[in-house]
Amino acid sequence: MNTIISLRLFLVLGIMIFSLPSLGQQKYQKILELSYENGPMISNGKEWADEIRDLVSYRGADIRLGWRKTSNNFYNKLYRYPTFGIGFSTALPYYPEIGRPxxxxxxxxxPFSNKNLDKRLYLAYFAQLGLGFNLNPYDSLDNPLNQYIGSALNAYIHFGFKANYRLNQDFELFSTIGLKHYSNGATKRPNAGINLAPIAFGVRYNIDKISPEPLRSFDYPELEKRGYWNFALYLGSKNYEVGDPSYFRGGFGVNYLWDASYKYRIGLGLDYFIAPGFESRYPGREGTFSNQSSLAIVGSWEWKLNDRLYMPIGLGAYLHYNSENQESWFYERIGVRYKINEHLFGGLQIKAHKAKADFFEFTIGYTIPGKIQKVVGN
Known part of the structure; x- marks a missing residue:
C-alpha cells in the first residue's frame, strides 16, 4: 500500500516538475534558498496527542531550487512573476515518537502585488506538495503512542505566507509562517495526521539576474467565456480500522464549469462513489448496491495557476450516503491537476469529511470545451 501511495505522490510531484520552465520555453531566474525552522506540533486535543506534543519540539531545515518566471507572458504577469521549483525538508533531531519527518x-x-516587486520588502504566499517519508508510524507493540500516523510514506503539504527583504541583487533574507502536514489519506490507520506550525528564517541567493525586467502594468487580453464539461474517474483506497486491510475506493464525476475570470472557473456537478468490501468489513451483513455506493451534488471551483496547471476545489452534499463507509452528509475536496492537452487531464485530490481524510483520489479525466458564449476585456 505504501508503494501505491508513493507512486501516486511521485506522479503529482512529476506533474509539478514537468510544469516548470525548460531552457527552450521561456526566460526565468534561478534561485537557491536555505532556511531553518522551529515551531510547535499541533495536538488534536486527545490525551495521547497532548503527550506527544509535549515531547516533540520541532526543529528543521529546508533547501529549495526555484525558477522565477520572468517572461512577459500573460499568466506570468497575472500572477506577478511567480516562482516554481523543487525542495527538500527535514527535521533535524530524531524524535522517537514520530521519527525524523x-x-x-x-x-x-x-507575490501579493506587482507594485512591490521592485521594493526591498515584498510579501508572498506559497504552497508545497510532495512525498513525506522517514516517519516512525504507529505500531501496537513498538510505538503505540503515535496514533497520528500509520504509515512510513505519506503526503507532504506545506502552505503559508512569506516576507522577503532584498539586500542586493544577489542575496535576500526571508521569513515564513505556515502549516506543515503529513497524512496518508486514510490508506492506513491510524491517520490523525501530523500537523506542525513552524516559523522559518532563511537566505535566498539569486543565481541569475532578472532580464528582461518584468512589467509592472499590462493590458488584459480578451477573455473568451465558455462552458466546459468535465468527466473524471477517481481511483483510491481506504483503511477503515486499525489492523484491518485496505479496500478499494473510487468514483466518477461529471461537472459543468464556466469561465468566471482569468484565474477561476466555477461550476456544479454530480459525484458517484463506490465503497466495496462491505461484507468483509461487517461479517454477517449483506453488501448491497445501496450500502456500497453514494451520490452527491458538488460545487466546483478551479484555480488556474497557468495554462496547464490548476487546483480543483470542491464542496459536496450527499443525496445518498452511508455512515458505515465513514461518510457524513457533506465533503470537501482539494488537489492539483495537469492539463495534458485540450481534452485530457490527470492529477490527485484529497477528499475529506469535516477536514478528516476519506481517501486520495488519483484522477484521470476528459474535458469537452463548449462554444464561446461571451467575450470580455479589450
Whole structure:
C-alpha cells in the first residue's frame, strides 16, 4: 500500500516538475534558498496527542531550487512573476515518537502585488506538495503512542505566507509562517495526521539576474467565456480500522464549469462513489448496491495557476450516503491537476469529511470545451 501511495505522490510531484520552465520555453531566474525552522506540533486535543506534543519540539531545515518566471507572458504577469521549483525538508533531531519527518516536494510562490516587486520588502504566499517519508508510524507493540500516523510514506503539504527583504541583487533574507502536514489519506490507520506550525528564517541567493525586467502594468487580453464539461474517474483506497486491510475506493464525476475570470472557473456537478468490501468489513451483513455506493451534488471551483496547471476545489452534499463507509452528509475536496492537452487531464485530490481524510483520489479525466458564449476585456 505504501508503494501505491508513493507512486501516486511521485506522479503529482512529476506533474509539478514537468510544469516548470525548460531552457527552450521561456526566460526565468534561478534561485537557491536555505532556511531553518522551529515551531510547535499541533495536538488534536486527545490525551495521547497532548503527550506527544509535549515531547516533540520541532526543529528543521529546508533547501529549495526555484525558477522565477520572468517572461512577459500573460499568466506570468497575472500572477506577478511567480516562482516554481523543487525542495527538500527535514527535521533535524530524531524524535522517537514520530521519527525524523522529511519531504521532497514541488512548490509555487506568488507575490501579493506587482507594485512591490521592485521594493526591498515584498510579501508572498506559497504552497508545497510532495512525498513525506522517514516517519516512525504507529505500531501496537513498538510505538503505540503515535496514533497520528500509520504509515512510513505519506503526503507532504506545506502552505503559508512569506516576507522577503532584498539586500542586493544577489542575496535576500526571508521569513515564513505556515502549516506543515503529513497524512496518508486514510490508506492506513491510524491517520490523525501530523500537523506542525513552524516559523522559518532563511537566505535566498539569486543565481541569475532578472532580464528582461518584468512589467509592472499590462493590458488584459480578451477573455473568451465558455462552458466546459468535465468527466473524471477517481481511483483510491481506504483503511477503515486499525489492523484491518485496505479496500478499494473510487468514483466518477461529471461537472459543468464556466469561465468566471482569468484565474477561476466555477461550476456544479454530480459525484458517484463506490465503497466495496462491505461484507468483509461487517461479517454477517449483506453488501448491497445501496450500502456500497453514494451520490452527491458538488460545487466546483478551479484555480488556474497557468495554462496547464490548476487546483480543483470542491464542496459536496450527499443525496445518498452511508455512515458505515465513514461518510457524513457533506465533503470537501482539494488537489492539483495537469492539463495534458485540450481534452485530457490527470492529477490527485484529497477528499475529506469535516477536514478528516476519506481517501486520495488519483484522477484521470476528459474535458469537452463548449462554444464561446461571451467575450470580455479589450
Amino acid at each position: 522529511q519531504g521532497v516536494y514541488g512548490f509555487g510562490e506568488f
